[in-house]
Amino acid sequence: MSTSRFNQRSIAPVLFLAPAILFFMFYVIFPIFQSMQISLYDWDGLGEKTYVGMDNYVELMDDEAFYTSLKNNVIWLILYMLAIPAGLFIALFLNQTVFGMRLYKSLFFFPFVISQVVVGLVFTWFYDPSFGLLNVILGWFGLGPVTILGDETWVTYGIIFAGLWPQTAYCMILYITGLNAVDPEQIEAGRLDNAKGWNMLWYIILPQLKPATFIAIVVTVIGALRSFDLVSIMTAGGPWGSSRVLAFYMYEKAFSEYGFRMGYGAAIAVILFLIMMIYITFFLVKMYRDEKGR
Amino acid sequence: MVNKFKTTIAALAASTILATSAFAGELVINTDTSDPAPKAAFEQLIADFEAANPDVTVKWNLFDHEGYKTSIRNFLTADAPDLANWYAGNRMLPYVNAGLFEDVSDVWDEHGLRESLGSAEGSMTIDGKIWGVPYTYYQWGVYYRKDIFEAQGIEVPTNWDEFKAAGAKLTEAGVTPITIGTKYLWTAGGVFDYLNLRTNGYDFHMALTKGEVEWTDPRVVDTMNNWKELIDAGFFLENHTSYSWQEALAPMVAGDAAMYVMGNFAVAPLREAGLTDDQLGFFQFPIINPDVPLAEEAPTDTLHIPANATNKEDARRFLAFLATAEQQTKINATLGQLPINNASTVSDDKFLQAGLTMLSSTEGGIAQFFDRDAPAEMAKIGMEGFQEFMVKPDRLDAILTRLEKTRMRVYK
CATH class of the missing domain: 3.40.190.10 (Periplasmic binding protein-like II)
Structure with missing residues (x-):
């Protein structure tokens, strides 16, 4: 009797976890090691694989396009963070009781619901040098026309701006949920101590929104690192590759019309993985500490 | 049961x-x-x-x-x-x-x-x-607005000087000589093919796409300098990096641009957009170097x-x-x-x-197209370089050095 109960206790969790673990092993862990292995080969995806050792990485270190992509990834990481304060601002703004507020909230959330492809197309038209709204508006002030997506200095910022639209909406919804959980008694207490405006926000509201901020940072960093769809839709990496990011460059080298260098693509993937690893480690350590602190 | x-x-x-x-x-x-x-x-x-x-x-x-x-x-x-x-x-x-x-x-x-x-x-x-x-298969060449040429009193150009003169007249009249959309790169490859075929001939072009000639070769530089003449004279549609080839048809239909270096598949959409055969014409890409036998592009x-x-x-x-x-x-x-x-x-x-x-009647030979004659990777980096050159012609040396570096690796 006692042994069977013991078995139940030890086996049940294993059984329940098994499907998830199996899928995770097979679709996440295994491909990581497979990518590392492929990155040591020269392979077009069809013929024989040739072992080339670290050649792909050596070539990568001497590849201008790789550094352009890396630089763009850093710009993405930094500027994408703007979605967090912007989301907070809109959340605070929408956190009032006015007639029809639910409708306004859902309209602000709308860009996150539509596909990234649609966002990309909308902004491509918005930026279009001949009929785009942006240049029409600039025209009223006697400026322009500017080709945001055809100019190597502006293109990445143009795409990031498009990406900020849905990302801000995402952060906004996180903060709106967070604001619902803010303790009214603490606000009351703050009021009694004469806290207003910025002080109230900074010392009373924001600390209570910490969990929401944490999640917002996590999703924004991930969003920035996997920025692929917008680049692909809006510019296909152009002009002359100046809006590439690592994820897109990897796709281009491995799967696009002119690519099919699986080994080289895998090498880029491994580098991207290492960069993500730094961030993931930081994230895990922080989670672990927070758990322990409780 | x-x-x-x-x-x-x-x-x-x-x-x-x-x-x-x-x-x-x-x-x-x-x-x-x-x-x-x-x-x-x-x-x-x-x-x-x-x-x-x-x-x-x-x-x-x-x-x-x-x-x-x-x-x-x-x-x-x-x-x-x-x-x-x-x-x-x-x-x-x-x-x-x-x-x-x-x-x-x-x-x-x-x-x-x-x-x-x-x-x-x-x-x-x-x-x-x-x-x-x-x-x-289908020919490539120059599709042009006959009515605009006639209105400006321009004859169909057969050589390089006439071609440049025609362009100068068109720019003076406020018409962009050549429309092009390089967003998807290959259109620039077509222009390069013709300039190189006319400057250096079929055999050189084939040797280049087969990786037998250095990209830094002075003959390639000649081709690029010819191209630069057109770029400096404002021959190409502004902001071409933002357009696909279909989008670049619009200025030609509207009469803001007069020529298009394209394949014959451009005729159908131009006709659909309302251009009649009286308005639309075709001519062979003009001669640049008279010593080189004429070669054409026909994928x-x-x-x-x-x-x-x-x-x-x-x-x-x-x-x-x-x-x-x-x-x-x-x-x-x-x-x-x-x-x-x-x-x-x-x-x-x-x-x-x-x-x-x-x-x-082609004597020189028939090329397929830049991205069909050159291996995929070379084609991609090459066409990217052409697009960059069309916007930043001053970077010629850096671009050719980059293409040469790619050649050394791709054809080993």
Whole structure:
């Protein structure tokens, strides 16, 4: 009797976890090691694989396009963070009781619901040098026309701006949920101590929104690192590759019309993985500490 | 009850077997001819083939262009059809090298295709074997607004100086001489091909795309300097990096641009946009270096038998059928392109007739296209460099050095 109960206790969790673990092993862990292995080969995806050792990485270190992509990834990481304060601002703004507020909230959330492809197309038209709204508006002030997506200095910022639209909406919804959980008694207490405006926000509201901020940072960093769809839709990496990011460059080298260098693509993937690893480690350590602190 | 269940299972099993292995006499064709005209051409071709060969049923899978380029790699290895369309020249080299295309030299010998399709034999041959059957090709050149030229009193330019003078007149009148959209890069490749063919000739161009000449070679620099003359004179549409080739048609239709260096497939959308044949004309890309024999660009589309095909016998019959003069005439009348078979007739469309006259008198040689003559990776980095050069001509040295670095690696 006692042994069977013991078995139940030890086996049940294993059984329940098994499907998830199996899928995770097979679709996440295994491909990581497979990518590392492929990155040591020269392979077009069809013929024989040739072992080339670290050649792909050596070539990568001497590849201008790789550094352009890396630089763009850093710009993405930094500027994408703007979605967090912007989301907070809109959340605070929408956190009032006015007639029809639910409708306004859902309209602000709308860009996150539509596909990234649609966002990309909308902004491509918005930026279009001949009929785009942006240049029409600039025209009223006697400026322009500017080709945001055809100019190597502006293109990445143009795409990031498009990406900020849905990302801000995402952060906004996180903060709106967070604001619902803010303790009214603490606000009351703050009021009694004469806290207003910025002080109230900074010392009373924001600390209570910490969990929401944490999640917002996590999703924004991930969003920035996997920025692929917008680049692909809006510019296909152009002009002359100046809006590439690592994820897109990897796709281009491995799967696009002119690519099919699986080994080289895998090498880029491994580098991207290492960069993500730094961030993931930081994230895990922080989670672990927070758990322990409780 | 039990028996019924058993028979259902048996029937199910039988039907799955039948579904996976094609019936004898079933011919599976995969193509990416999904645009209206190519689709109609293939529909007709298949119907005619089935009428002529009642024992064969054709199963036709239609793909979209972009998707086809990646899925062909999968289906050639995993689930091969009996026929698939692709392109001539270097573009088919990876599949030939990987042993995924079938050698069809026997079809060529048996049906005398070496004579009737002779003009395309070179671009279909790798390692002395022929790997498919070409069914259509089309000329490249300069499509121009006849009415604008007449209004400005410009004659069709035949040499470099006339060409530049024509451009100067057009810019003076506020018309952009050449429209182009380089967002997807290849359009810039077409301009480079013509400038290089006219500056250095066919043999040099082929040696360059085959990786036998350095990109930093002074002759390449000559080509680029000719190009720079046009760029500096404001020949090309502003903001071309933001447009696709279709979007670049708009300024020409509106009369804001007068010329387009393009393939014959641009005629159909220009006509649809409302330009009549009186407004639209075609001329051969002008001579730059008079010592160089004129060479042209005329990409060829082809049909191949995958090495893993199941019904190769009927596939060979289909190829032979496709190669006949009658079928090539029919297909290309629908496509609005030129047949390969020398006994076929070309429709009396004025652009096709112009193309035919030009191509049949070509002495220099016929190039496929930059991204079909050069290996994929070189093509990509090369066309990216051309696009960059068109916006930042001062970076010529850096661009050519980069292309040379790629050449050293790609062709080893």
